[in-house]
Amino acid sequence: xxxxxxxxxxxxxxxxxxxxxxxxxxxxxxxxxxxxxxxxxxxxxxxxxxxxxxxxxxxxxxxxxxxxxxxxxxxxxxxxxxxxxxxxxxxxxxxxxxxxxxxxxxxxxxxxxxxxxxxxxxxxxxxxxxxxxxxxxxxxxxxxxxxxxxxxxxxxxxxxxxxxxxxxxxxxxxxxxxxxxxxxxxxxxxxxxxxxxxxxxxxxxxxxxxxxxxxxxxxxxxxxxxxxxxxxxxxxxxxxxxxxxxxxxxxxxxxxxxxxxxxxxxxxxxxxxxxxxxxxxxxxxxxxxxxxxxxxxxxxxxxxxxxxxxxxxxxxxxxxxxxxxxxxxxxxxxxxxxxxxxxxxxxxxxxxxxxxxxxxxxxxxxxxxxxxxxxxxxxxxxxxxxxxxxxxxxxxxxxxxxxxxxxxxxxxxxxxxxx
Ligand SMILES: Cc1cc2nc3c(=O)[nH]c(=O)nc-3n(C[C@H](O)[C@H](O)[C@H](O)COP(=O)(O)OP(=O)(O)OC[C@H]3O[C@@H](n4cnc5c(N)ncnc54)[C@H](O)[C@@H]3O)c2cc1C
Numbered sequence: 001x002x003x004x005x006x007x008x009x010x011x012x013x014x015x016x017x018x019x020x021x022x023x024x025x026x027x028x029x030x031x032x033x034x035x036x037x038x039x040x041x042x043x044x045x046x047x048x049x050x051x052x053x054x055x056x057x058x059x060x061x062x063x064x065x066x067x068x069x070x071x072x073x074x075x076x077x078x079x080x081x082x083x084x085x086x087x088x089x090x091x092x093x094x095x096x097x098x099x100x101x102x103x104x105x106x107x108x109x110x111x112x113x114x115x116x117x118x119x120x121x122x123x124x125x126x127x128x129x130x131x132x133x134x135x136x137x138x139x140x141x142x143x144x145x146x147x148x149x150x151x152x153x154x155x156x157x158x159x160x161x162x163x164x165x166x167x168x169x170x171x172x173x174x175x176x177x178x179x180x181x182x183x184x185x186x187x188x189x190x191x192x193x194x195x196x197x198x199x200x201x202x203x204x205x206x207x208x209x210x211x212x213x214x215x216x217x218x219x220x221x222x223x224x225x226x227x228x229x230x231x232x233x234x235x236x237x238x239x240x241x242x243x244x245x246x247x248x249x250x251x252x253x254x255x256x257x258x259x260x261x262x263x264x265x266x267x268x269x270x271x272x273x274x275x276x277x278x279x280x281x282x283x284x285x286x287x288x289x290x291x292x293x294x295x296x297x298x299x300x301x302x303x304x305x306x307x308x309x310x311x312x313x314x315x316x317x318x319x320x321x322x323x324x325x326x327x328x329x330x331x332x333x334x335x336x337x338x339x340x341x342x343x344x345x346x347x348x349x350x351x352x353x354x355x356x357x358x359x360x361x362x363x364x365x366x367x368x369x370x371x372x373x374x375x376x377x378x379x380x381x382x383x384x385x386x387x388x389x390x391x392x393x394x395x396x397x398x399x400x401x402x403x404x405x406x407x408x409x410x411x412x413x414x415x416x417x418x419x
Pocket of ligand 1: 018021022023041043059146148200202238299301302308313316317
């Protein structure tokens with residue numbers, strides 16, 4: 001029997017496809033401003049225990065600008081309890097040939113009068129805080145465990161066909177559905193992508209010695225091995241390995257994996273114990289040819305993806321969120337159409353340079369840091385020595401890692417979002 005009473009079409013000002021951290025953040029920003037917004041989220045609601053039950057066992061090192069945005073969206077309050085200050089970033093180049101000792105440089109946030117570069121937060125905690133915030137916002141509809149099946153273009157906006165049988169339309173559709181973005185493909189925006197022969201292994205550890213809020217990135221020929229401080233005597237690990245070896249490591253039992261991990265940590269944190277799940281993330285980069293189309297915008301990894309080096313990815317994506325949210329909030333306050341093409345062109349122009357320079361830097365840094373060339377090893381040593389001995393260069397590098405060359409979007413400067 002056919003259904004005689006199809007569900008009514010959902011109508012909103014903005015509809016966002018993808019409930020990753022970027023899509024959730026944009027939804028929280030727009031909802032805080034009272035914009036009627038729908039979020040299509042493939043994920044189920046929330047894990048009870050943000051460490052043990054998390055599907056995503058990564059943490060994110062958030063710089064202060066990103067935290068300001070989350071604060072403006074009313075979300076940071078739910079993360080603070082689990083956030084760990086990052087005060088020192090240590091870069092280590094291992095010894096090679098006749099060298100006995102590694103060379104290293106410390107970047108200390110106190111040298112540039114900042115109490116911390118930022119805070120490290122488990123992704124599951126951030127997701128929980130964002131979902132809780134969406135629940136409080138009357139102008140937001142958050143559909144979990146729901147997939148966008150297809151998109152149909154109409155003059156007044158895209159119609160989304162959802163896996164629960166519903167249809168939805170909005171003045172503006174935003175693709176926040178990750179690197180392989182089905183919405184980007186459905187709209188017909190081309191992109192270029194390139195894989196690296198590397199996979200990032202992720203896990204959490206408990207250790208007997210305190211981390212003292214120091215994040216350590218050690219450069220091995222296959223890729224960086226990074227320890228990032230968490231609450232108490234805990235750290236999260238991003239271990240970039242050549243892909244076939246990463247697969248073998250991920251297949252080891254807990255004892256074998258812990259043994260391999262200890263060889264990388266080299267006793268730095270005392271005795272070490274794994275907790276929670278392990279994860280593996282194949283590394284690739286991607287850049288979309290355009291960040292918009294008629295009544296459609298792309299944000300975050302649906303628009304650009306970087307190798308996970310120097311904790312840039314989500315911080316860059318949150319700048320997309322801040323710029324687009326600000327344009328939409330202004331437009332809404334004037335009572336104008338949120339799918340206006342001039343607004344979308346402005347968004348695209350505002351983001352392209354920042355994204356392109358970060359992508360080029362992350363690509364170059366990943367290639368430079370992950371190889372066994374004697375010459376590049378020497379260049380890395382010389383670079384670290386220059387940075388160690390020349391404070392202005394060190395200060396410049398610390399500051400430029402925390403700001404965009406085109407300035408800071410105002411929602412990242414501590415400005416509140418008003419209805
Ligand atoms: C190992 C590692 C460590 C990292 N560390 C850092 C860090 O310290 N700092 C930092 O700034 N960045 C970091 N990053 C980058 C950061 O994790 C990513 O940039 C960020 O998670 C991407 O978020 P997103 O919302 O764009 O995409 P995703 O997280 O991929 O979210 C996309 C969402 O869309 C959903 N989706 C897909 N198709 C559909 C559909 N048809 N319908 C509905 N929904 C759909 C997916 O289910 C998913 O939930 C790291 C990345 C890696 C791999």
